[in-house]
Amino acid sequence: MNLIMRDTDYAVRALCYMARNPEQVASVTSLGARFAIPRQYLRRILQTLARHQILESSRGQGGGFKLRKDPSRILLSDLMGVFHGALDFTRCVFRSAVCPNQASCPLRKTVKRIEKNALLELRATTIASLVAGQPDDKTRRKTPEKRPAKARKEHSARRG
Amino acid sequence: MNLIMRDTDYAVRALCYMARNPEQVASVTSLGARFAIPRQYLRRILQTLARHQILESSRGQGGGFKLRKDPSRILLSDLMGVFHGALDFTRCVFRSAVCPNQASCPLRKTVKRIEKNALLELRATTIASLVAGQPDDKTRRKTPEKRPAKARKEHSARRG
DNA sequence: TCGAATGATACCATTAATATATCATAAGGG
DNA sequence: CCCTTATGATATATTAATGGTATCATTCGA
Numbered sequence: 001m002n003l004i005m006r007d008t009d010y011a012v013r014a015l016c017y018m019a020r021n022p023e024q025v026a027s028v029t030s031l032g033a034r035f036a037i038p039r040q041y042l043r044r045i046l047q048t049l050a051r052h053q054i055l056e057s058s059r060g061q062g063g064g065f066k067l068r069k070d071p072s073r074i075l076l077s078d079l080m081g082v083f084h085g086a087l088d089f090t091r092c093v094f095r096s097a098v099c100p101n102q103a104s105c106p107l108r109k110t111v112k113r114i115e116k117n118a119l120l121e122l123r124a125t126t127i128a129s130l131v132a133g134q135p136d137d138k139t140r141r142k143t144p145e146k147r148p149a150k151a152r153k154e155h156s157a158r159r160g
Numbered sequence: 161m162n163l164i165m166r167d168t169d170y171a172v173r174a175l176c177y178m179a180r181n182p183e184q185v186a187s188v189t190s191l192g193a194r195f196a197i198p199r200q201y202l203r204r205i206l207q208t209l210a211r212h213q214i215l216e217s218s219r220g221q222g223g224g225f226k227l228r229k230d231p232s233r234i235l236l237s238d239l240m241g242v243f244h245g246a247l248d249f250t251r252c253v254f255r256s257a258v259c260p261n262q263a264s265c266p267l268r269k270t271v272k273r274i275e276k277n278a279l280l281e282l283r284a285t286t287i288a289s290l291v292a293g294q295p296d297d298k299t300r301r302k303t304p305e306k307r308p309a310k311a312r313k314e315h316s317a318r319r320g
Numbered sequence: 321t322c323g324a325a326t327g328a329t330a331c332c333a334t335t336a337a338t339a340t341a342t343c344a345t346a347a348g349g350g
Numbered sequence: 351c352c353c354t355t356a357t358g359a360t361a362t363a364t365t366a367a368t369g370g371t372a373t374c375a376t377t378c379g380a
Contacts, residue, residue, distance in 0.1 A: 005369090006368075007368085040370070040371055058378085059377045060377050060378025061377095061378060062378080062380095
């Protein structure tokens with residue numbers, strides 16, 4: 001019952017960073033180290049975002065990614081859509097074979113109402129709004145830079 | 161991205177039926193046939209509900225299940241909790257190892273807000289309210305009884 | 321030309337979802 | 351009394367989704 005998946009979450013972090021550092025071309029290696037995200041996984045994520053015109057990429061030495069779209073036009077709902085398709089709380093369960101009276105089914109109506117409200121909020125949340133809601137990078141600098149870029153992913157406490 | 165899982169959905173159907181037929185002791189076989197739900201799966205579901213004091217069971221010939229709790233006190237959120245634990249849209253993703261600034265993280269706040277609203281609706285939805293929202297069994301009898309109780313589950317069009 | 325970077329994509333491991341199967345026990349009916 | 355129909359408990363199987371890794375090709379700057 002997870003609303004935001006890991007890939008979406010990782011994407012958000014990387015995008016927020018890029019929004020706060022718009023001039024910089026950020027490489028997967030540096031971003032992965034900074035946020036402790038597995039390199040190859042993050043790489044696939046950013047490549048996907050580039051294919052969707054959200055990022056632009058440059059190859060070769062000194063290459064990496066930067067924003068192509070304005071942060072205020074990158075909706076959380078878009079990102080979820082990129083990685084998992086459009087939000088659909090009723091996928092499968094209410095498919096016609098199982099639930100023949102789709103139109104009237106009150107359970108479906110309830111779920112659809114919840115979904116609609118969730119979608120409104122997800123569309124109102126953008127990279128820009130997330131960055132704005134966050135303390136500025138310079139003000140809260142406690143551990144970020146001194147984290148030894150070691151990606152402690154292995155102990156990956158699931159269900160923690 | 162499914163809010164209601166199959167087991168919860170199956171449980172809702174069985175419970176709604178029992179709410180509409182309070183005197184009847186319903187066997188897994190009859191319910192499974194009526195709603196085209198796999199027998200053994202439904203059985204495990206109802207056994208779980210019995211363990212949670214939502215149903216009472218009787219064994220042997222003529223046995224089966226009936227409601228123990230009043231339909232208006234069986235919340236949709238409860239059922240989800242029985243099968244999948246309490247609703248938690250932020251499970252795992254925001255665990256501390258990955259998201260160190262849990263308190264301030266604006267993404268987390270957004271998700272928590274969505275979750276809170278969803279929970280309000282899920283708690284407002286009961287077996288009683290679902291039954292009330294549904295046309296009475298006798299009035300809408302179009303296909304229900306003539307469905308040949310054959311459980312067309314195999315073609316199970318996933319992602320449909 | 322070397323090395324650091326992405327593009328594309330195939331592969332792998334774990335977990336969750338969705339069942340199915342089985343052994344034991346209980347209870348009613350002939 | 352035993353057969354059939356039930357549930358109680360639980361182990362096993364199957365499939366898809368999730369999270370992550372590896373690799374080959376290409377690009378580009380020093």
